[in-house]
Amino acid sequence: MVLNNIEKLLEKYENGETSLKEEQVLKHYFTKDNVAPHLEHYKPMFTYFLGNQQEQFTKDLPLKTKRTFNYKWLSVAAVAVIMLGVYFTPITDTNTCKENVVGTFCEPEEAFNEVSKQLAMISNHFNKGTSTVNYLNEVNKGTATLNYLNEIENSTGIIFKTNEY
Amino acid sequence: MTQNEFLNIVMPFKDKVFRLAKRLLVSTEEAEDATQEVLLKLWRNKGKIGEYKNVEAFSMTMTKNFCFDKLKSKQAQNLKIVHSNYEEKNTPLQKQVELNDSVSWVERIIQELPEQQRMIIQLRDIEEYDFDEISKMLSMNNTAVRVALSRARKTIRERLTNTHNYGIK
Incomplete structure (x- = not known):
């Protein structure tokens, strides 16, 4: 009775007319051990179908890595770094005063004093220089007295004129 | 999401x-x-x-x-x-082993079917979808799916009976 049923189902099955439930019945029948000898050749088919259902996809999906890198944010970060750099560099320069470098002073007053001292020294030496140059005035005086010689020439000129007449 | x-x-x-x-x-x-x-x-x-x-x-x-x-x-x-x-x-050895294994014969027979029939066998007999779903997936007519399926099943059965009866090929 069961066998008869199975044979009918097989015929329907080959014509593609069985429902999913009927196919389940067939699969169930052919995976059991007591299959009728003349239907034995169907067995591998149905066992293959059932066995193949177990195969699984084991590779993992790299969903996270698919996020594309956004280059806009790179430029934003670069700008931020540059801004910070510009903002901080002058402050760090004035704060760290290098005492040991020649000619630099940390206190403005000290620097002012030093500068005025240097300027005073320069003007002192300058005055000394100009005072020695003052002797040149004596030369001027000498040339002024030499002008009297012209007077002598004038007078001798007059004398020679009187001699001609 | x-x-x-x-x-x-x-x-x-x-x-x-x-x-x-x-x-x-x-x-x-x-x-x-x-x-x-x-x-x-x-x-x-x-x-x-x-x-x-x-x-x-x-x-x-x-x-x-x-x-x-x-x-x-x-x-x-x-x-x-x-x-x-x-x-x-x-791989002659592997082949010989396969020859003895009738279940893997089914795989070979299916592999020799045309692509469309292969897909229909896969979807119907292994994944157990109903005909409406299959016809939607493959954008085929419902009866065309049935005909292709029936052909595929018959081919598999014929070849299996041949190998089963003669033990050759």
């Missing part, structure tokens, strides 16, 4: 996608790549998933198209040549 929500949608049918891909592409590695590609495509367009009526059927259609593209591409053709050379020359 978060990653978890996406995985919840995809998990139930990812194996089916893989098996269909393997049925068409034969090699496991190729099928894995194809499955990954199909699922990643879904993930990239995750915003549209709500619009699809049936995500599973949609992914199966995607898989089918993707595998056909793969088979048409030159890369796959080159691989085929290498693959068959390898099988024929270097």
Whole structure:
């Protein structure tokens, strides 16, 4: 009775007319051990179908890595770094005063004093220089007295004129 | 849509996608790549998933198209040549073992079927979809699916009876 049923189902099955439930019945029948000898050749088919259902996809999906890198944010970060750099560099320069470098002073007053001292020294030496140059005035005086010689020439000129007449 | 929500949608049918891909592409590695590609495509367009009526059927259609593209591409053709050379020359022992194993004979017989029949056998007899779903996935007419299925089943049965009766080939 069961066998008869199975044979009918097989015929329907080959014509593609069985429902999913009927196919389940067939699969169930052919995976059991007591299959009728003349239907034995169907067995591998149905066992293959059932066995193949177990195969699984084991590779993992790299969903996270698919996020594309956004280059806009790179430029934003670069700008931020540059801004910070510009903002901080002058402050760090004035704060760290290098005492040991020649000619630099940390206190403005000290620097002012030093500068005025240097300027005073320069003007002192300058005055000394100009005072020695003052002797040149004596030369001027000498040339002024030499002008009297012209007077002598004038007078001798007059004398020679009187001699001609 | 978060990653978890996406995985919840995809998990139930990812194996089916893989098996269909393997049925068409034969090699496991190729099928894995194809499955990954199909699922990643879904993930990239995750915003549209709500619009699809049936995500599973949609992914199966995607898989089918993707595998056909793969088979048409030159890369796959080159691989085929290498693959068959390898099988024929270097694995006589494995072949002999396979000959004895009638279940793997079924796999070989299915592999020799035309692509369309292979897909229908896969979808109906292994994944157990109903005819409406299959006809939607393959964009075929319902009766055409039945006819192709019936042909495929008959071919498998005939070849199996031959090998069973004579133990040759």
